[in-house]
Amino acid sequence: MSTPNRTEIATLxxxxxxxxxxxxxxxxxxxxxxxxxxxxxxxxxxxxQVLVTTDLLLEGVHFDLTYVPLKHLGYxxxxxxxxxxxxxxxYPKQITVSLGVSKRFSVEDMxxxxxxxxxxxxxxxVDLVGGDTSASMTGLAISITCMGEVDKDKxxxxxxxxxxxxxxxxxxxxxxxxxxxxxEREKKVFTxxxxxxxxxxxxxxxxxRQLKPEARKDIVEALARINVxxxxxxxxxxxxxxxLLHICDQSGVGCRVYEDRIPIDFQTATMAEEFNxxxxxxxxxxxxxxxxxxxxxxxxxxxFQNLPGIKIIGHITDASLGSCIITRDGQEISxxxxxxxxxx
Amino acid sequence: MSTPNRTEIATLxxxxxxxxxxxxxxxxxxxxxxxxxxxxxxxxxxxxQVLVTTDLLLEGVHFDLTYVPLKHLGYxxxxxxxxxxxxxxxYPKQITVSLGVSKRFSVEDMxxxxxxxxxxxxxxxVDLVGGDTSASMTGLAISITCMGEVDKDKxxxxxxxxxxxxxxxxxxxxxxxxxxxxxEREKKVFTxxxxxxxxxxxxxxxxxRQLKPEARKDIVEALARINVxxxxxxxxxxxxxxxLLHICDQSGVGCRVYEDRIPIDFQTATMAEEFNxxxxxxxxxxxxxxxxxxxxxxxxxxxFQNLPGIKIIGHITDASLGSCIITRDGQEISxxxxxxxxxx
Numbered sequence: 001m002s003t004p005n006r007t008e009i010a011t012l013x014x015x016x017x018x019x020x021x022x023x024x025x026x027x028x029x030x031x032x033x034x035x036x037x038x039x040x041x042x043x044x045x046x047x048x049q050v051l052v053t054t055d056l057l058l059e060g061v062h063f064d065l066t067y068v069p070l071k072h073l074g075y076x077x078x079x080x081x082x083x084x085x086x087x088x089x090x091y092p093k094q095i096t097v098s099l100g101v102s103k104r105f106s107v108e109d110m111x112x113x114x115x116x117x118x119x120x121x122x123x124x125x126v127d128l129v130g131g132d133t134s135a136s137m138t139g140l141a142i143s144i145t146c147m148g149e150v151d152k153d154k155x156x157x158x159x160x161x162x163x164x165x166x167x168x169x170x171x172x173x174x175x176x177x178x179x180x181x182x183x184e185r186e187k188k189v190f191t192x193x194x195x196x197x198x199x200x201x202x203x204x205x206x207x208x209r210q211l212k213p214e215a216r217k218d219i220v221e222a223l224a225r226i227n228v229x230x231x232x233x234x235x236x237x238x239x240x241x242x243x244l245l246h247i248c249d250q251s252g253v254g255c256r257v258y259e260d261r262i263p264i265d266f267q268t269a270t271m272a273e274e275f276n277x278x279x280x281x282x283x284x285x286x287x288x289x290x291x292x293x294x295x296x297x298x299x300x301x302x303x304f305q306n307l308p309g310i311k312i313i314g315h316i317t318d319a320s321l322g323s324c325i326i327t328r329d330g331q332e333i334s335x336x337x338x339x340x341x342x343x344x
Numbered sequence: 345m346s347t348p349n350r351t352e353i354a355t356l357x358x359x360x361x362x363x364x365x366x367x368x369x370x371x372x373x374x375x376x377x378x379x380x381x382x383x384x385x386x387x388x389x390x391x392x393q394v395l396v397t398t399d400l401l402l403e404g405v406h407f408d409l410t411y412v413p414l415k416h417l418g419y420x421x422x423x424x425x426x427x428x429x430x431x432x433x434x435y436p437k438q439i440t441v442s443l444g445v446s447k448r449f450s451v452e453d454m455x456x457x458x459x460x461x462x463x464x465x466x467x468x469x470v471d472l473v474g475g476d477t478s479a480s481m482t483g484l485a486i487s488i489t490c491m492g493e494v495d496k497d498k499x500x501x502x503x504x505x506x507x508x509x510x511x512x513x514x515x516x517x518x519x520x521x522x523x524x525x526x527x528e529r530e531k532k533v534f535t536x537x538x539x540x541x542x543x544x545x546x547x548x549x550x551x552x553r554q555l556k557p558e559a560r561k562d563i564v565e566a567l568a569r570i571n572v573x574x575x576x577x578x579x580x581x582x583x584x585x586x587x588l589l590h591i592c593d594q595s596g597v598g599c600r601v602y603e604d605r606i607p608i609d610f611q612t613a614t615m616a617e618e619f620n621x622x623x624x625x626x627x628x629x630x631x632x633x634x635x636x637x638x639x640x641x642x643x644x645x646x647x648f649q650n651l652p653g654i655k656i657i658g659h660i661t662d663a664s665l666g667s668c669i670i671t672r673d674g675q676e677i678s679x680x681x682x683x684x685x686x687x688x
Contacts (some may be wrong), residue, residue, distance in 0.1 A: 006625065007457050015355045033393060034499075034501065037503075037594065038432065038501050038502050039397060039428040039429070039502070039577075039578060039579060040395040040396055040397035040429055040431070040432045040434070040490075041396045041397070041429050042395055042432070042494075043393065043395075044393050044394070044496070045394060046391075047390075049377060049386050049387065049388050050386070050387040050388070050389060050394055051384060051385065051386055051387075051486060052384055052385045052387060052396075052438070052440060052474060052489070052491060053385070053386040053440075053474060054398075054440040054442050054474060054475060054476075054487065054489050055383035055442065056400075056442035056443070056444055056478065056485060056487045057483070058444045058478070058479075058480050058485060059446065059482065060481040061478060061480060062478070062479060062591040067401050083385040084384050085383070085384055087383035087384070088382065088386070088407070089383045090349050090384070094396070096396060096397075096398040096489065098398050098399065098400035099400070100400055100402045100405065100485070103504070113476065115567060126395075129396065129569050130396060130397065131398060132396060132399075132400070133661070134400065134402070134405060134406070135402075135405050136405060136406040137402065137403075137482065137483070138403060138481065139481070139482075139483055141400060141402060142442070143398065143400045143442065143487035145396070145398050145440065145489040146384075147394075148384065150386075152388070155386060156377075156380065157382050158383070159381075159382070160382070160384050163527065199584035208461075213521050222603040233383075234383060235383060250381065272383070285641060321617065335634070340666075
């Protein structure tokens with residue numbers, strides 16, 4: 001909250017604050033008929049299907065403002081919703097943003113938050129169409145709902161993976177979690193002596209993966225270009241292991257993934273070593289990567305072997321075989337939905 | 345939280361809790377293709393337009409659990425969103441519900457909350473299609489987003505009222521605010537000696553208006569039956585005065601409303617007298633009535649004179665004349681957006 005100027009939110013009032021914050025957002029999509037300023041937004045989707053996702057982010061639970069700048073928080077809050085739309089093979093088009101704001105925040109703080117939301121909206125072509133601000137007794141609460149569109153025949157659900165399908169993942173895994181652990185370790189520097197600055201050189205990638213993730217709309221576009229609709233898809237917010245189990249449970253199938261196929265960045269590996277952690281555990285259970293995990297028919301093997309930024313990490317099996325990872329030394333270990341919060 | 349059984353939320357976990365809470369909700373609308381259980385809900389709206397509204401309700405700011413039962417809170421949280429869709433002349437169809445829940449709440453508490461949401465959904469024909477639950481550091485946070493549908497040519501915005509239009513309001517005003525003040529006065533009884541029970545006899549209506557409001561979908565249906573699209577519409581959540589000013593500001597017009605035309609229930613009047621408050625102030629600035637305020641062309645005067653449950657309270661004027669109430673003794677007083685929070 002160390003902004004040079006501080007304007008009390010009370011000087012604008014609730015209606016004044018939200019008007020002030022949204023005034024620079026322009027509408028970009030033809031499906032957006034009416035945005036902010038009425039009881040509800042009006043959208044027109046003609047022959048497309050509408051996707052809706054929502055996220056409630058609470059200070060102290062989902063984010064820690066001692067090391068997350070408000071602009072980054074705004075950006076990420078929008079991105080995690082865009083990612084859910086992409087995970088249905090859709091395109092994010094509109095968001096609503098509701099804030100609960102305690103007295104310790106100023107108008108300038110909220111401007112920073114909205115500046116981050118605006119950068120995300122501009123980058124992804126998304127319209128801000130609604131929302132409000134109100135008081136909060138404790139800290140900051142951010143509720144974002146995102147609407148998106150998808151052709152009827154292109155929706156990718158979690159529940160439709162088939163035996164023998166290939167399991168693919170975009171990008172690399174575990175980096176956002178390593179970034180989080182690094183930020184938590186350096187937190188004392190942020191809160192303590194201001195002359196001591198944390199040294200993140202050589203670790204920029206994992207920090208950026210934590211503070212400024214992206215939604216893989218580019219993968220949705222790449223799949224559309226090669227005319228492929230995944231047989232199932234999910235975004236990796238709680239860790240590869242947890243998301244694989246969601247697909248397997250909901251599709252009534254099992255899976256085999258290969259430890260040596262899981263894509264991991266060099267900085268993630270270095271950091272895991274520094275923290276004395278098992279790298280595969282980090283990649284399986286570290287959350288907030290927002291990469292896409294999806295399945296395609298086995299017949300597409302050749303096509304997906306050579307797609308840049310996508311890696312085949314295993315295949316779907318019959319449900320009776322369970323969901324396992326095959327380690328480098330050939331052992332089969334059952335996948336567990338550990339989630340990154342419970343990682344030691 | 346005085347439920348006979350108490351199951352810790354941790355015994356179900358986040359995914360377990362939301363699965364448990366939503367398992368009895370059935371899908372009712374053909375526009376709902378896929379509800380809870382994927383990254384996003386899938387909606388199909390063909391030739392209709394989609395309406396979206398969102399609300400973030402925080403404990404200690406928007407509700408006080410010392411006198412609001414969780415089932416009522418669930419019901420009301422859904423209703424306030426349905427009301428926003430009705431205020432666009434639309435029909436609510438889907439909601440998503442996200443919760444932030446602190447440790448003092450049990451699974452049974454959240455079941456109560458969802459029971460209220462379910463009653464509202466069943467009554468209004470709305471599908472629950474998404475949402476999640478997460479931890480909260482302090483109290484309860486409820487984020488609800490509602491989607492609705494409306495024919496393209498039937499949308500009623502705030503910004504399209506015209507000079508000479510009649511101003512109409514449904515139901516009666518000020519009751520919910522009187523109910524709130526009564527509950528606040530009796531709060532000590534709830535928190536103190538359990539043998540002393542508050543006596544609400546003869547005040548059931550104002551209590552119900554506060555704890556269990558309704559969205560005026562019946563008015564939207566009545567307007568459709570007589571083939572009338574209001575020239576503007578808004579729901580009364582912050583008080584008649586504030587909502588009239590929203591319509592006038594956004595439509596670039598002024599208005600005259602007549603004190604003696606404002607519909608007020610007998611219990612509201614009795615309570616205002618007991619609190620020694622000016623009844624018109626209560627009706628103008630008391631919030632949470634969730635009645636509909638709308639305008640229709642002057643030519644419809646005869647038709648609207650006799651519509652049950654709707655009262656003509658004034659007319660739209662040129663902007664230069666300002667927005668005023670005409671008192672019983674003929675004085676013109678400028679309307680102010682006081683909002684119910686600042687009422688003395």
